[in-house]
Amino acid sequence: MCGIIAYKGKENATSIVINGLKYLEYRGYDSWGIVYLNNQKARLLKKVGKIGEFQGQNNLSNSCVAIGQTRWATHGKVSVVNAHPHFSCDKNIFVVHNGIVENYEVLKAELIKKGHHFVSQTDTEVIPHLIEEYRKNNSFVVACEKTFHRLKGLFAVVVLDKKTGEIIGTRKGSPLVMGIGDKGFFLASDVPAFLNKTNKVIFLDDGDMVHIIDDETYKIKNLSSKKILKKKIDTIKWSKEEAEKGKYPHFMIKEIKEIPEAIKKATWQDNKKLQIVVNLIKKSPRLFFVACGTAGHACLAGQYLFSSVGKPTGFSVASEFKNFFPTLDKKTLLIAVSQSGETIDTIEAVKKAKEKGLKVVSLVNVMGSTLTRISDYVLMLNAGPEKCVLATKSYLSQLSLILLILFSTLGQYKKGDKELKKISYQIDQLLENKSFIAKIKTLARKLSSVRHIYVIGRSYNYPTTLETALKIKEGCYIHTEAFAGGELKHGVIALIEKGTPCIIHLSKGDEADNTLINAMELKSRGAYIIGVGHKRQKDFDFFIEVPEVEEIFSLLVNIVPIHLLSYYIALEKGIDPDKPRNLAKSVTVK
Ligand code: AGP
Numbered sequence: 001m002c003g004i005i006a007y008k009g010k011e012n013a014t015s016i017v018i019n020g021l022k023y024l025e026y027r028g029y030d031s032w033g034i035v036y037l038n039n040q041k042a043r044l045l046k047k048v049g050k051i052g053e054f055q056g057q058n059n060l061s062n063s064c065v066a067i068g069q070t071r072w073a074t075h076g077k078v079s080v081v082n083a084h085p086h087f088s089c090d091k092n093i094f095v096v097h098n099g100i101v102e103n104y105e106v107l108k109a110e111l112i113k114k115g116h117h118f119v120s121q122t123d124t125e126v127i128p129h130l131i132e133e134y135r136k137n138n139s140f141v142v143a144c145e146k147t148f149h150r151l152k153g154l155f156a157v158v159v160l161d162k163k164t165g166e167i168i169g170t171r172k173g174s175p176l177v178m179g180i181g182d183k184g185f186f187l188a189s190d191v192p193a194f195l196n197k198t199n200k201v202i203f204l205d206d207g208d209m210v211h212i213i214d215d216e217t218y219k220i221k222n223l224s225s226k227k228i229l230k231k232k233i234d235t236i237k238w239s240k241e242e243a244e245k246g247k248y249p250h251f252m253i254k255e256i257k258e259i260p261e262a263i264k265k266a267t268w269q270d271n272k273k274l275q276i277v278v279n280l281i282k283k284s285p286r287l288f289f290v291a292c293g294t295a296g297h298a299c300l301a302g303q304y305l306f307s308s309v310g311k312p313t314g315f316s317v318a319s320e321f322k323n324f325f326p327t328l329d330k331k332t333l334l335i336a337v338s339q340s341g342e343t344i345d346t347i348e349a350v351k352k353a354k355e356k357g358l359k360v361v362s363l364v365n366v367m368g369s370t371l372t373r374i375s376d377y378v379l380m381l382n383a384g385p386e387k388c389v390l391a392t393k394s395y396l397s398q399l400s401l402i403l404l405i406l407f408s409t410l411g412q413y414k415k416g417d418k419e420l421k422k423i424s425y426q427i428d429q430l431l432e433n434k435s436f437i438a439k440i441k442t443l444a445r446k447l448s449s450v451r452h453i454y455v456i457g458r459s460y461n462y463p464t465t466l467e468t469a470l471k472i473k474e475g476c477y478i479h480t481e482a483f484a485g486g487e488l489k490h491g492v493i494a495l496i497e498k499g500t501p502c503i504i505h506l507s508k509g510d511e512a513d514n515t516l517i518n519a520m521e522l523k524s525r526g527a528y529i530i531g532v533g534h535k536r537q538k539d540f541d542f543f544i545e546v547p548e549v550e551e552i553f554s555l556l557v558n559i560v561p562i563h564l565l566s567y568y569i570a571l572e573k574g575i576d577p578d579k580p581r582n583l584a585k586s587v588t589v590k
Helices: 013-023 104-113 126-135 140-150 251-257 259-266 271-283 293-308 318-323 344-355 370-374 393-409 413-432 434-447 461-476 485-490 512-523 551-557 560-572
Strands: 003-009 031-038 041-048 065-071 093-099 155-161 167-172 177-180 184-188 200-203 208-212 218-222 286-291 313-317 332-338 359-364 377-380 452-457 479-484 501-505 528-533 542-545
Touching: 003 013, 003 093, 003 155, 003 167, 013 031, 013 065, 013 184, 065 093, 065 155, 093 126, 104 126, 126 140, 126 155, 140 155, 140 167, 140 208, 167 184, 184 208, 251 259, 251 560, 259 393, 259 413, 271 359, 271 377, 271 393, 286 293, 286 318, 286 344, 293 313, 293 332, 293 393, 293 461, 293 551, 313 318, 318 344, 332 344, 344 359, 344 370, 359 370, 359 393, 370 377, 393 413, 393 551, 413 434, 413 551, 413 560, 434 542, 434 560, 452 461, 452 485, 452 512, 461 479, 461 501, 461 551, 461 560, 479 485, 485 512, 501 512, 512 528
Parallel strands: 286 313, 286 332, 332 359, 359 377, 452 479, 452 501, 501 528, 528 542
Antiparallel strands: 003 065, 003 184, 031 041, 031 065, 093 155, 155 167, 167 208, 177 184, 177 200, 208 218
16 A cells, blocks of 8 residues: 655654655555655656666755555556656645545546646546645645645645745644654654654544644644644654564565564553453353454454354454445454454454444554554554554454453363463474475465465364465465365365365364365375475475474464464565555555
8 A cells, every 4th residue: 555754853854754654665565755855946856667677866955844555556557747746836845645536537627627737547646736726826735725625535634835945734544643853753554664763653633733833843634623632642662673673685585583572562561452352252141253364364363263162152254344334233242363453354344333332342563553553442453563464463363363352251261371481482493494494484485386276274273274385375465265174075076176285274173074074185185285284294295393282272383383474475476475465564445
């Protein structure tokens, strides 16, 4: 999704914005741009492609105010002219934007009638022209206010006025945070964009408008009440090192290595808040989990876990939530899960549930994100910044927190906490085990040229099979399909040919034997069977041994080798594991 960054202050705004754009790369993009003021001139630079490839940074002159954006094309093709910033006819107003202006065609037609000339195919370009139009009889601030009131859709916008050098920003549904620096102010889609400069942030709410007047002065007002707001300045606990790759070649391998810590930190919960959630769960006749992608697989595991203790529990991916909504009454407790806290489908599901009076508990990793501000109760995942598009450590923290809540609900908090810390240690041993890593690399070489992979698992391993397939699809571009073991003979076994690679997730528990039978059925039809489990099985072609744990904890241990496998297959195929094609870290538009 697009990423926006702006700076006004005594430091060099040009390099701050260029570096900020590099920090925002993980959001996914196809072009980028910056405008900065130097000697009252606006210097505009727009490029298609990766900002990482841009070498001309040192030729850019210094400035004290600049705005920039990484673009994920929605309206208009990937091109320099469609890249942001966009500008007014008089080139006094420059705009960067994340989101969609749904009524842009109406506004564009109106502005063309008034003589405005458009150069791009984007929805965004109506914003600088509309501000220019209102600016004819109003101040910069009022022109922006009037414009923002006319925009329909979900967006975050930052505007630079060349005449005054002032910046104005606002948000409605898309993320925008303000950074309070020692020598100036930042606006960005995400904290990591300026975390190397300050960890003092103001989380803006929908309808807030921030006006950065000079290096020391800013004003925040609410667009509807027009009231000036005194907003709380929060301190982000994440260090800038955490947000950087450090000694690792990629964020993915760094974040996989951080899994043991992430499991431990997921248990670092405020006991009072945890107890409130536990009491809500006990009191609620029904639970309903909702999320997208990897977080959705953690929710499915949550449905399995709470159903196993007799709690009526539903789950739906957020984009399909509306189909189950009629079955939910306000006594149902909605549990939403999200790493970013900005996934639009999950946010909309929560808003819908709240309209009906349901209580909402959210498990979120990013502090101050939209989901944390619209939910009734929030438990933080504490996994630290996750920059790789492929969710790895955040998935383990989501599962660990759901397990801790389950054990707490059963009055076994201490046991749950102890088990999770033990597994964190066991996984740490695994990740430090050189022969284990070498083995995964061998398998990665074998699988890097295949076109199809099938994944089978039963019971708690079914969510793990789905997550396995997702990781290999999004990280390695290999068609990978997951099946519940019991579905094999109902059709999918027809796909198996000689050498077809099949990953089988094994664990203790009632289904262990049935899963082994499935494996042999596949083998007898020529499949190349790869086992993941605690006990090596002799008839398997390849076996990945993981620590021996209780069945429910196989949710945690069985997925870690798959994270490593996806990483090493991606390297074998020359794919950038951190920024797979066509994907963004958080999906903020529909
Ligand atoms: C996972 O690797 C993907 N990046 C994606 O499926 C992700 O899990 C999904 O978009 C949900 O994101 P969230 O947890 O930030 O809401």
